[in-house]
Amino acid sequence: MGKLKALLRSRWFWRALGAILLGLLIWFLGPLVSIGDFRPFEWWPAALFFALLPPLVVAGAWLWSRRRAQRRNAAMIEALKPGSPADHDEIAAKLVEALDMLKSARLGSERAYVYQLPWYAIIGPSGAGKTTALLNSGLDFPTAVAGEYRALRGQPNTPNCDWWFTDEAVLIDTAGRYVTQDIDAAADAEGWRSFLELLKRHRPLQPLNGIIVAIPAPDFANKTAMAAHAGNIRARLAEIRETLGQDLPVYVLITKADLLSGFREYFARSTDAESDQVFGATAPGTNPDSDSVLRGFDALVTSVSSRLVDRMQSEPQLPLRAQMAGFPGQLASLRAPLATLLAALAVRSRFDEPARVRGVYLASGTQTGNPVDRILLGAGLPALASAQAVGQGRSFFLKRFFSDLVIPEQGMAGRNPAAERRTRQRYIAGVAAAGVALTLAIGLWIWGYSRNMALIHSIYATASAYSEATGGAAAGTSVEQDLAALGVLGKATHDMTEAGDFGLGLGQGGRLGRELRGVYGRDLQRRLTPILVGLAEERLAANGTAPAALYDDLKSYLILGGRGPTLDEHVLAWVQSAWTARGGPGAESEAGELARHTAALFDGNFKPVAIDDARIETARAILRTQPPAVRVYGRLKTRAIEKGEPMWTARDNAGPRPELFFDGGGAFAPGAGVPALFTRAGYERTFLPIAASGPKLLEEENWVVGDTGVARLSAAELGALRQDLERLYFAEFLSRWQTYVASLKPRPVTSLADNVQRLRDGSGPLSPIAPLLRAIAKATDLTPGKNVPKPQASAVLPQSGVLGAAAKTAAGAAGAAFAGGGDPRRSIVDAFVPLRIFVGTAAAGGAPSNAPVDALMTTMGQLADKLNVIAVLPGGGGATGSQQSLEAKALILQLDQSANAMPPPAGLWAKAVASDASVALGGARLAQMSGAINASFGEQCLQLLSHAFPVRPAAAAELPLDVFARFFAPQGQFARFVNDDLAGYVDTSTESWQAKPNATEVGLTEANVRALQAANLVTRIFFGGDPHSARLSYQVEPVALAGAPSVTLRIDGQTLTFDGKSPIPVTFEWPGPGGASVEFATTGTAPEVRSWPGQWAAFRLMKAAAVKSGASPAIGEGSLTQAGARFDFRVRTFGGTNPFVLDPFVKIACPSATTGQQSALRRSASPLVQTG
Incomplete structure (x- = not known):
């Protein structure tokens, strides 16, 4: 039951x-x-x-x-085992044996593992009688050792913790010092912490189900001891709550109640049933407070008092009655210290929660020792001796305390929230996974069913499309109809194969696929084979003059007719190329479709078809006219290609970033490369083995060409055949590599900065140049092992310098490999030994150190640095830009000239890089000069000077003196332009300025230089005395006067009068107030006057006088006329050049920003010359 x-x-x-x-x-x-x-x-x-x-x-x-x-139970028991017991310790050995038994033992009516039983910890001070209470608990201990109940002691990290395993619960008797921690606080605290961690580790969800706090009754008479107990117990309960994360019920058990005076006498005549019951007060509800517990205790005292009379009447001995009468008072005296204890446990703070005290209970294990009269002790009187002070009796109120109270309330213990949350998450995840699995299974069945229906519908659709494609016509009626029909079946078969047979048992794809493949196979035989045979016969007729193509056509024709081995790969390749060669719209796509159908034909049950013997003999007769070596070489290449070796490509051998330097087209285009057959590895691994079987290839082709008499070839003929094969191979080897190498080109550049980047990429650590060149040299190196004469490298290599020395060394090493001569590889080695020398792999050991290619990359790096400096120079860069430009040109010239000695393709790359750099440098310098002109004064000069007098003689507007000084002063814009921007391009050290040889790179011409020197002449004339302000002193000396009695010359507020008799020179200063005039006196009428306004009036007057050179450069002679009168005079300046004689403004031109190859200096749109 x-x-x-x-x-x-x-x-x-x-x-x-x-x-x-x-x-x-x-x-x-x-x-x-x-x-x-x-x-x-x-x-x-x-x-x-x-x-x-x-x-x-x-x-x-x-x-x-x-x-x-089971695992958790075993882990928990294993954690409790002591170390290896000594051989003499029989008890310890039995302890280990008992623990091993508990690993798999099922206890109690629930048949639970130890791990699954409720667990309780009993804490209290030493001597509280905890062990005695457990021994008298009435519980069944299945692990009885050595004939008595023994606790199972834990490992050394919890040395004084006893574990009592019963069939209903696990009771943990903790050492009293764990609570008090008054002997070795650190060790006791560590032991207590280890004990709690052990519980948490092995029972994470619910480590404990309750705490039993045992305090001996005599301690209630000691206020100091009770205060200490309260503090210690509260601290331990807080540590339990913090470590285990549980809110546990706490049962306060007052042990050694028999030591209360009158206890033994009051309960002496109790029956076994009465002494087994629970004696105490349990508070109602699951979260009682201390007051409710105390009220229960008061009710307990009242109940004891109410039964006192009956108890005393049943006791015949008067001394015992006296002891019995005082027991209610003794019990009541416990209330005050009990209230203090409960109050301490119920304190709530920010850091701690109050203990959940379930109730207070009294118990007695064995009656030993003398009872304590708390009332007499409180009054300071000596206690009376008890009649039963000595001896051993029975236990009271323990047997049902555990079985009827504590253990049934195991569910009141809270669980660790974190562990419970993890368990709940795992449970939810498990349920979700099961639901997902179930949903997935149902979904897969539904999907499988729908797929099956879709497959069935696709079969109907295929039948309809097939009928529509054929139009009801028989096979062979039309090639287009046959291809369309095969396309329908082929696609349907492919789709059915892709669909598979999935659906957890519901799939019908396999059965439908087998049926469809059968239909497709039969249709291939009926429709495709006639197309293939017709194509072969068409090609046999068309290729009568092309034996190479005819061989493949005949071979495929014979395979289709069953006259040779079934070489489906050959037929597949032939079908695709032959159908594509027919041309027409869609030929390539049709060829691919035919190839797929042909592959399906040979994958199935291919049956040979009838072919024409006359066509076969005609084709064979043509093939026999071709040299055997040519036929065998063609087959050799076909067989090598059929091996599927990857092509040698520059992209795979130029390092990680070939696009940094090389153009993405040409050799780097997708699909470009050299077949692996034409590399050293291909030569050794593919060509040599196949070439060695040349006679066998001739013999094997008998079924294609017919009997060629190969069996009758002599040894000399066989040797000649091998030599012919090698000549054909090496000729194509060299041709393919030369063509491929010629298609390797540097990437195009668009600017000087792009040139710099390409040069840096080509010379940097990720440069693809050296890796690619070395890979080419390695792939083309067919040098034999040893003992050969030196190759003729002198025709292709320099004879002096570093490269020449390397050439001689490499030529000697390579020549030694050809001792004896006649090796057909010599043409390849001679063609590529310059490249191997260049990359440093031609010497013994092939060490690439200090190779000429390193010098190339060094030069490229230096050129990149120079061009980069020029690219970032502000404006034209002046002397620095000129010097950097000259150095860059020297490097470009060096690169271009050294390219002549480099082997291809390195020489071609070097010349391309040099050419691009030269063009970019010129364009950059022009652009920089244009920027310099714009940044300095080009446009301002045109706006301010070109339309004002004296730069433009006919202009009415005049040049303001401050603007004149801004442009022509010693530190003016003309001077700064020459000294800063053109310092490296104009030689100003001579009397007549000259353009330097590098002036063309900035568009500077001799005419530009003369215009700039004219500006410098203006500076020297007008600013010789004061570098900040224009000044000019000149002297006018009258020479002659005709047609007037006198003449008056007024310039800038200064006057000269001449009557024709006494010429007195007058010195004038410019600039002045402005204005100039000449006045001729007349008789009886108003004088004749001619005037000029403005600051530049003196220069306008001199231009009107048409001053010409005189006896020296500083002297000029001019004439002014008006109404028949004429005044001749000399004008003298005190400097080297007379600006009135040699007008310095005539040759002045404004610099202008230009592009392309135009001059960077030009004249303005209107001529800046004196016109009259």
């Missing part, structure tokens, strides 16, 4: 029962379920699977749960 009750209380029983009922429901009612026309459980295997799934899932979960409980 007990087993039946336990079964009905088991959760797993109800889970299993529910799973079985669900399975039966699916099995019997599942076939009735439909989703539209789809019945997922109609097929009995599907219904059986889903019917068995719930019970199997529950069974699996039960097995997993049981196994997990």
Whole structure:
């Protein structure tokens, strides 16, 4: 009956029962379920699977749960084992044996593992009688050792912690010093912490189910001891709550109650049933407070008092009655210290929660020692001796305390929230996973069913499309119809193969696919083979003059006719190339489709077809006219290509970033490369083995060409055949490499900065140049091992310098490899030995150190640095820019000239780089000069000077003096332009300025230089005395006067009068107030006057006088006329040049920003010359 009750209380029983009922429901009612026309459980295997799934899932979960409980139980027991017991310690050995038994033991009516039982910890001060209480608890201890109940002691890290395993609970008797921690505080605290960590580690969800606090009754008479107990117990309970994360019920057990005066006498005549019951006060509810516990205790005292009379009447001995009469008072005296204890445990703070005290209980294990009269002690009187002070009696109020109170309330213990949350998450995840699995299975069945229906519909669609493609015509009626029909079947077969046979047993793709492949195979035989035979016959007729192509055509024709081995790969390649060669719209796509059908034909049951013997003999006769070596070489290449070796490509051998330097087209285009056959590896691994079997190839081709008499070839003929094969191979080897190498080109550049970047990429650590050149040299190096004469490298290599020395060394090494001569590899070695010398792999050992290619990259790096300096120079860079430009040109010239001695393709790359750098340098310098002109004064000069007098003689507007000084002063804009921007391009050290040889790179011409020197002449004339202000002193000397009695000359407020008789020179200063005039006196009429306004009036007057050179450069002669009168004079300046004679403004031109190859200095649109 007990087993039946336990079964009905088991959760797993109800889970299993529910799973079985669900399975039966699916099995019997599942076939009735439909989703539209789809019945997922109609097929009995599907219904059986889903019917068995719930019970199997529950069974699996039960097995997993049981196994997990076993593991945890074993881990917990293992943690409690002591170290290896000594051989003489029989008790310790039995302890280990008992623990091993507990690993798999199932205890109690629930048949639970130790791990699954409720666990309780008993704490209290030393001597509280905790062990005695446990020994008298009336619980069953299955691990009795050595004939008595023994506690199972833990490992050394918890040396004084006793574990009592019963069939109903696990009781942990902790050492009293764990509570008080008054002997070795650090060790005791560590032991206590280890004990709690052990519980938490092995029982994470619910480490404990309750705490029993044991305090001996005599301690209640000691206020100091009780205060200490309260503090220590509160601290331990807080540590339990913090470490384990549980809110546990606390049972306060007052032990050694028999030491209360009158206890033994009061309960002496109690029956066993009465002494086994619980004696104490349990507070109502699950979260009682201290007041409710105290009220319960008061009720307990009242109950004891109410029964005192009956107890005393039943006791015949008067002394015992006296002891008995005082027991209610003794019990009541416990209330005050008990209230103090409960108050301490119930304190709530920011850092701690109050203990959940379930109740207060009294118990007595064995009656030993003298009772204590708390009332007499409180009054300071000596206690009376008890009549039963000595001896041993029975236990009171313990047997049902554990079994009827503590253990039944195991569910009141809280769980560790974090562990519970993890468990809940795992449970939810497991349920979700099961749901997902179930949903996925149902979804897969539905999907499989829908796919099957789709496949069936596709079969109907294929039949309809096939009928439409053929139009009801028989096979062979039309090539277009046959291809269309085969395309329909081929696509359907491919789709069916891709669809597979998935659906958890519902898939029908396999059966449908087999049927469809059978139809497709029969149609291939009926429709495709006639197309292939017709194509072969068409090609045989067309290629009568092309034996190389004719061989492949005949070979395919014979294979289709069953006259040779079934070489499907040959036929596939032939079909694609032959059909593509026919041309026409869509030929390439049709060729690919034909190739796919042909592959399917040979994958199936291909049956040879009838072919024309006359065509075969005609083709064979043509093929026999071709030299055997040519035929064999063609087959050799075909066989090598069929091996599928990857092509040698520059992209795979130029390092990680070839696009940094090389153009992405040409040799780097997708699909470009050299077949692997034409490399050293291809020569050794492919060509030599196949070439060695040349006679065998001739013999093998007998079934194609017919009997060629190969068996009658002599040894000399066979040797000649091998030599012919080698000559053909090496000729194509050299041709392919020369063509491919010539297509390797540097990437195009668009600017000077792009040139710099390409040069840096080509010379930097990721440069693809050296890796690519070395890879080419390695792939083309067919040098034999040893003992050969030196090759003729003198024709292609320099004879002096570093490269020449390397050439001689390499030529000697390579020549030694050809001792004896006649080696056909010599042409390849001679062609590529310059490259191997260049990259440093031609010397013994092939060490690439200090190779000429390194010098190339060094030069490129230096040129990149120079061009970069020029690119970032502000404006034209002045003398610095000129010097950097000259150095860059020297490097470009060096690179261009050294390219002549470099082997291809390095020489071609070097020349291309040098040419691009030269062009970019010129364009950059022009652009920089244009920027310098714009930045300095070009446009301002045109706006301010070119339309003002005296730069433009005919202009009415005049040049302000401050603007004049801004442009022509010694530190003016003309001077700064020459000294800063053109310092490296104009030689100003001579009397006549000259353009330097590098002036053309900035567009500077001799005419530009003369214009700039004219500006310098203006500076010297007008600013010789004062570098900040224009000044000019000149003297006018009258020479002659005609047609007037006198003449008056006024310039800038200064006057000269001449009557024709006494010429007195007058000195004038410019600038002045401005204005100039000449006045001729007349008789009886107003004088004739001619005047000029403005600051530049003196210069306008001199231009009107047409001053010409005189006896020296400083003297000029001029004449002014008006109304028939004439005044001749000399004008003299005190400097080297007379500006009135040699007008310095005539040759002045403004610099202008230009582009392309135009001059960077030009004249303005209007001529800046004196016109009259």
